[in-house]
Amino acid sequence: xxxxxxxxxxxxxxxxxxxxxxxxxxxxxxxxxxxxxxxxxxxxxxxxxxxxxxxxxxxxxxxxxxxxxxxxxxxxxxxxxxxxxxxxxxxxxxxxxxxxxxxxxxxxxxxxxxxxxxxxxxxxxxxxxxxxxxxxxxxxxxxxxxxxxxxxxxxxxxxxxxxxxxxxxxxxxxxxxxxxxxxxxxxxxxxxxxxxxxxxxxxxxxxxxxxxxxxxxxxxxxxxxxxxxxxxxxxxxxxxxxxxxxxxxxxxxxxxxxxxxxxxxxxxxxxxxxxxxxxxxxxxxxxxxxxxxxxxxxxxxxxxxxxxxxxxxxxxxxxxxxxxxxxxxxxxxxxxxxxxxx
Amino acid sequence: xxxxxxxxxxxxxxxxxxxxxxxxxxxxxxxxxxxxxxxxxxxxxxxxxxxxxxxxxxxxxxxxxxxxxxxxxxxxxxxxxxxxxxxxxxxxxxxxxxxxxxxxxxxxxxxxxxxxxxxxxxxxxxxxxxxxxxxxxxxxxxxxxxxxxxxxxxxxxxxxxxxxxxxxxxxxxxxxxxxxxxxxxxxxxxxxxxxxxxxxxxxxxxxxxxxxxxxxxxxxxxxxxxxxxxxxxxxxxxxxxxxxxxxxxxxxxxxxxxxxxxxxxxxxxxxxxxxxxxxxxxxxxxxxxxxxxxxxxxxxxxxxxxxxxxxxxxxxxxxxxxxxxxxxxxxxxxxxxxxxxx
DNA sequence: CTGTTAGCGCATTCAC
DNA sequence: GTGAATGCGCTAACAG
Numbered sequence: 001x002x003x004x005x006x007x008x009x010x011x012x013x014x015x016x017x018x019x020x021x022x023x024x025x026x027x028x029x030x031x032x033x034x035x036x037x038x039x040x041x042x043x044x045x046x047x048x049x050x051x052x053x054x055x056x057x058x059x060x061x062x063x064x065x066x067x068x069x070x071x072x073x074x075x076x077x078x079x080x081x082x083x084x085x086x087x088x089x090x091x092x093x094x095x096x097x098x099x100x101x102x103x104x105x106x107x108x109x110x111x112x113x114x115x116x117x118x119x120x121x122x123x124x125x126x127x128x129x130x131x132x133x134x135x136x137x138x139x140x141x142x143x144x145x146x147x148x149x150x151x152x153x154x155x156x157x158x159x160x161x162x163x164x165x166x167x168x169x170x171x172x173x174x175x176x177x178x179x180x181x182x183x184x185x186x187x188x189x190x191x192x193x194x195x196x197x198x199x200x201x202x203x204x205x206x207x208x209x210x211x212x213x214x215x216x217x218x219x220x221x222x223x224x225x226x227x228x229x230x231x232x233x234x235x236x237x238x239x240x241x242x243x244x245x246x247x248x249x250x251x252x253x254x255x256x257x258x259x260x261x262x263x264x265x266x267x268x269x270x271x272x273x274x275x276x277x278x279x280x281x282x283x284x285x286x287x288x289x290x291x292x293x294x295x296x297x298x299x300x301x302x303x304x305x306x307x308x309x310x311x312x313x314x315x316x317x318x319x320x321x322x323x324x325x326x327x328x329x330x331x332x333x334x335x336x337x338x339x340x341x342x
Numbered sequence: 343x344x345x346x347x348x349x350x351x352x353x354x355x356x357x358x359x360x361x362x363x364x365x366x367x368x369x370x371x372x373x374x375x376x377x378x379x380x381x382x383x384x385x386x387x388x389x390x391x392x393x394x395x396x397x398x399x400x401x402x403x404x405x406x407x408x409x410x411x412x413x414x415x416x417x418x419x420x421x422x423x424x425x426x427x428x429x430x431x432x433x434x435x436x437x438x439x440x441x442x443x444x445x446x447x448x449x450x451x452x453x454x455x456x457x458x459x460x461x462x463x464x465x466x467x468x469x470x471x472x473x474x475x476x477x478x479x480x481x482x483x484x485x486x487x488x489x490x491x492x493x494x495x496x497x498x499x500x501x502x503x504x505x506x507x508x509x510x511x512x513x514x515x516x517x518x519x520x521x522x523x524x525x526x527x528x529x530x531x532x533x534x535x536x537x538x539x540x541x542x543x544x545x546x547x548x549x550x551x552x553x554x555x556x557x558x559x560x561x562x563x564x565x566x567x568x569x570x571x572x573x574x575x576x577x578x579x580x581x582x583x584x585x586x587x588x589x590x591x592x593x594x595x596x597x598x599x600x601x602x603x604x605x606x607x608x609x610x611x612x613x614x615x616x617x618x619x620x621x622x623x624x625x626x627x628x629x630x631x632x633x634x635x636x637x638x639x640x641x642x643x644x645x646x647x648x649x650x651x652x653x654x655x656x657x658x659x660x661x662x663x664x665x666x667x668x669x670x671x672x673x674x675x676x677x678x679x680x681x682x683x684x
Numbered sequence: 685c686t687g688t689t690a691g692c693g694c695a696t697t698c699a700c
Numbered sequence: 701g702t703g704a705a706t707g708c709g710c711t712a713a714c715a716g
Contacts, residue, residue: 009709020687025711036685058465059404060709063692068401070445070466079434080643082626085427092421092446096459101445101466103412104434117438123397124412124443229630258630265607284424285627288571288600301422351693362703367695378701402693405708 008052016048017041024048028056062125071095071311072103072121073153074114074145075132079106083283083300084134087153090304091130098312100127111142118145128311131155132304136166136200153307156199156321164321165307169200172296172326173207176250176278177215179294179328180208182335183276185247186220187212190236191256195227201252204280208250220246227252232259240267248334251279254286257293257333277333280326291332299324350394358394359386366390370398404467413437413653414445414463415495416456416487417474421448425625425642426476429495432646433472440654442469453484460487470653473497474646478508478542495649498541498663506663507649511542514638514668515549518592518620519557521636521670522550524677525618527589528562529554532578533598537569543594546622550592562588569594574601582609590676593621596628599635599675619675622668633674641666 014024019041026035027045048054062068073091078084088104095102103126107114121129122144131141132153139155141162152164180187189208193201205219212218221243225235232251240246240263251257257279261271269275271291279286282297302324310316356366361383368377369387390396404410415433420426430446437444445468449456463471464486473483474495481497483504494506522529531550535543547561554560563585567577574593582588582605593599599621603613611617613633621628624639644666652658 010711011709021710022688022712023686026686029711038685041686055461055465057405057467057709059401059410059467060692061711062401063399063405063694063709064711066692077431079421079427079430082424082427085421085424085430088421088427088430088446089419089448092448096447096455099462101447101462103443104430104446105438105443106431106434119397120441120443123400125399125401233632255630262632288597290575290604352695353693363694364696364704365702368702371695380701383701399693402708403695405692405710406694406696408708 007057008054010054010056013045013048013052013054016052017044019045066125067127068125069099070101070103070124070126071128071130071308072105072124072126072148073130073132074105074107074117074121075134075153076107076109077134078132079104081134083281083298084154086300087132087304087307090301090306091153091308092304093301094305094308094312098308100308100312102308115142115144118142122147130304130307130311132307135198136169137198149311151307151311154303163310163316163319165303165310166199166321166323167298167303167326168323169203169326170207170210171323172280173204173209174211175207175296175326175328176204176280177208177211177217179278179296179334180248180250180276181212181215181217182337183248183272185245185275187217187248187250188239188246189219189222189250189252190225190232190260191227191252192224193222193252195252200280204252219250225256227256229255229259229262232256233262234259236260236263237266240269245269246275248276248278251277254279254281254283254293254295257295258285258289261289261293271333272335276335282327282329286329286331289331289333293329294331294333295329296326297329299327349399350396352396352398354394355387355390355396358390359383361387408467409469410467411441412443412445412466412468413470413472413650414447414466414468414490415472415474416447416449416459416463417476417495418449418451419476420474421446423476425623425640426496428642429474429646429649432643432648433495433650434646435643436647436650436654440650442650442654444650457484457486460484464489472646472649472653474649477540478511479540491653493649493653496645505652505658505661507645507652508541508663508665509640509645509668510665511545511668512549512552513665514622515546515551516553517549517638517668517670518546518622519550519553519559521620521638521676522590522592522618523554523557523559524679525590525614527587527617529559529590529592530581530588531561531564531592531594532567532574532602533569533594534566535564535594537594542622546594561592567598569598571597571601571604574598575604576601578602578605579608587611588617590618590620593619596621596623596625596635596637599637600627600631603631603635613675614677618677624669624671628671628673631673631675636673636676637671638668639671641669 092102105117128149133155193205225231286293434444447459470491475497567573628635
């Protein structure tokens, strides 16, 4: 690149290559074959691009094409979520793969900010918007959003019929059932399934019950408490002192499991010999506990990736709701199943 | 807004208000006074804007002004960091305050991706770039970045002299010393201060030693281990069995502290009666432990906010390195200081 | 196969 | 105080 020169324009490239701007434009947009441009012209243009250090001006291109190659992501609190923020990782990776950029904005749950953000993103001319939530739940997307292509991430809006990408909580519940069933004795759920209006709790519980039933087992009790460490700790300690012991604990998330560990620590029950513990989330916390926690993971990065892919996929209009599998993260909190080794 | 009509342009607004595009433009850009435009014209234009539902086309404006009102944030792994992702929250909030958007991209530490991302952001015409890292450390920013305004976030590049925003680890170390000194007995540091080439460890240790010295105390031992739960657990358990007990433990981060709790759990030492525990990070984990952990917090959201503010502040060219205070998050793991109540 | 031409929507200089 | 004219850099009809 010639130093000190101003930023080269397409016209400069064309001039240096001895072709017209049109020709140069076609070549740079990969339409040289279609337009049957001479190989020689192509070579000259490419050389000129390198010599001049030419980089297309995306703003100008956007003005012309009405496409910005950016996608917006509006969320309540995703970036603040200690674990859910991986949705951003996945989303930004998928965007980059498709030669797009990710614009993010957080509303902190404020509908006013939400509306503002949506309008501004629309003004900015994003090619689409991902509407994400920290917790898996039902939402009503602000009407102003609907001017753009929208994909829901970790939430659903039944009324709108918008495409959504969510974890398969029901399937996760079934997976948890298989894990919990490895231990004998009563299966006890820890955590209120109706926590903060999320879908997660009820769907996990439904899957759990369905699969347990198939296995000839059942949820024997539910210890209702908030999905936090201290709440789970005290609720479970209280429950334990007032009733029979459990064979396995199914915790609504990893923090609840941590609380359960702490409660069990004060009793004479050891994990997994006396009681098995399974939970949901797949956060790093699981690997910090002793024994490590077996947990049905939330595939946040994959969710974010799938959402952006769907958004950018031209023929994914009414693709409905994609439910991504929740992978089991194996730890030491459930008995290992004996395997037949030849 | 008239339904079914195409998106109104400035010309439409001007026509409806009976003025020229120029006049309308001045009014919308707040230059009506400067240009001494009649109040009546202003009112007519504003009314037309509302009637038509006019929204300026930012792409066109950008082409004209060579400003996109977007800032880029390139990081290694910030969005994946369970706690550091709050830098994004702060950064996006600060951007929005300044009527900008935040473009994010993650390199996962790959220099190639980094270069690509930088080039693309430059092409995109961002008004500036925040270069962030998950861990506080030294970096060498890719030269291609230097074409734009750059502010470093949670890292420094001594060679470049680029403005940076980082936590005040040294001050944090001093704060930890005051906390640790509340307990009698040896002060023991847990965690290798040279962990993964971060600045954090050495600076925290330096501040700790400096302040302890002022208090007539000292770091009596250092238990070197990775900054993870299992490493800290086993290292400390081993250290304890091989030497004298400690009066207070200063843990290099909250996970190390969790490991320390686990190690202490297996011994006869209770927190904080027998041993005080202080750590760094201020993550949520601190509130999950029993007793809750006293920790010197990393102000991630503030860091992100300050970085974008600095980037967008026209007269913050060579503002050097801003060190933001690490706020103490008080928990129950150190003895409370007796207070004189009247 | 290549060049001419005309906008995309806006900000701004310069006459009136 | 206002309006006509120009160009930001690019794409894409349309004509040669």
